[in-house]
Structure formats: C-alpha cells, structure tokens
Amino acid sequence: MVTFAQTVRIDLAYKGTGFRGFAENPDVRTVGGELRKALEQILGEPVELTVAGRTDAGVHAMGQVVSFRSSSPRLDCERLRVALNGMCSADIRIQAVTPVADDFNARFSATERMYHYYILNSPLADPLRGDIEWHIPEPLDVDAMSRAARLFLGEHDFTSFCRRPKGQLEQPLVRNILSSRWVPQTQQRIQFEIAANAFCHQMVRSLTGFCVAVGLGKLEPEAFEAVIEAKSRAAAPPIAPPHGLTLKHVTYGEPSEQDQ
Helix, strand or coil, X not given: CCCCCEEEEEEEEECHHHCCCCCXXXXXXXXXXXXXXXXXXXXXXXXXXXXXXXXXXXXEEEEEXXXXXXXXXXXXXXXXXXXXXXXXCCCEEEEEEEEECCCCCCXXXXXXXXXXXXXXXXXXXXXXXXXXXXXXXXXXXHHHHHHHHHHCCEEEEXXXXXXXXXXXXXXXXXXXXXXXXXXXXXXXXXXXXXXXXXXXXXXXXXXXXXXXXXXXXXXXXXXXXXXHHHCCHHHCCCCCCHHHEEXXXXXXXXXXXXXX
C-alpha cells in the first residue's frame, strides 16, 4: 500500500503510425493521452506525465521513458504494468514500471537520447514495412552520407536544422552530438544512428534530410558548415518524413563517448 507520493518510471515502446505524436492534443489520438487515461483509470487519481522525448506524429519508439508522481493506494508497479498492457491498444507496450528516486525526471534527468532512422534504398518499396522506413528509389552514396554524418559530431548551433518552438524566439538551439553514423543493414537497407544530450524539434529528421541530399549528389558533405552558419531553416534541404524515425534509447547517468 502506498501512503506517500512516489515517483514512478515507465519504459515503453510504441508504433507511432496511428498516433498524432506523444503529446496530448484535443480531439486527436496521442500516445500520452491514451497512457494518461489508462493510468488515471487504474490509479483513481489525476496523473501528470513527463516524457523523455516528445515524438511527432508518425514517429515510433523502442525505448521511450515517462515519469509521474502518484500517491494512490492502488499503486503496485508490476500489477500496473500488466494492467496498462491490458488497457492500452496493441501499438503501445509497457516494458517496465519502476519506483525511482523523488528527483528523477524522465526529461531533465536524461543525459543522452539515441534515434535511429531507417531507409530502404531500392527500386521498389516494401509494402510490409512502408510505415516504418523511408523508401528512396534513387541510388544513394552511403560513403558520402557517412562523411556528412561525421561532421555533425560535437557542439553546434542547430538553428538551421530545427523547428523553433512557438513564442520562444530567444531559446538557444545549441546541442552536443555524441555519435552520428550510417550503418548498412542489408544491401538495400541503411540505418542512421545519432545520439545527443538533447535534440531540437525535427532536428533528427532535418539532419537525415541533409544526409540524403548529400547521398543523392545534391550537396557536398562540407556544405554542413555553411548551413550551420546561415542559422536559417531555408538554408537546409527538406526534412525526412516522420515514419522512418524511431526513438531507440534514453540514457540516464554517464553518456557514451563521442565517436572518433
């Protein structure tokens, strides 16, 4: 029985195809909205969720983390995990529910977030995986894309590669990229792996779009510096579509070392 306020961590995965993102919005289906409603029904109290990464509409997650505070006497973490998986739709799965220290915050305690972006580079799309990968029929120069990805490493002002939050014109958009690389999965499938202390809105998709422009021969990898210096979204190529993006993992504690 819980008689005091307990901070709780939820680890979850979801397929974002049928959701309008994580954050709640009126009259649309969101991951956060569905999860909160299920929690409140089980616990019998209002719940306020904090999320590690506010994924956009169509974006997926394998390692999302949510935290909340509860003083409900109904709180039993293992029973809550089972109940949530019974109440939430099949495209959300709760991997773990854990009591954590009072100062834990899914967003602000995170030291690293890793995203993967999946591309199918073949003449024909795969109808079975079309909602989790970007199909590009034109041949891509993956070596050039890898050179571009290495230039992302370190601390930069990513104003050109971000969608600035409304009403926050002065918010700094400097981020530290800890790892960035393209990894061939098969002869036709490639995967962009990128990790940072934090990401700006649409930043991973914008960096993916830059790499694809390089891979198609529309830009040289070294154009990254000029785009960064422009501090304008107009200087960057079109962003990648959301459905190829997955939040892979969130780290709490020491982040990984930079790739060399």
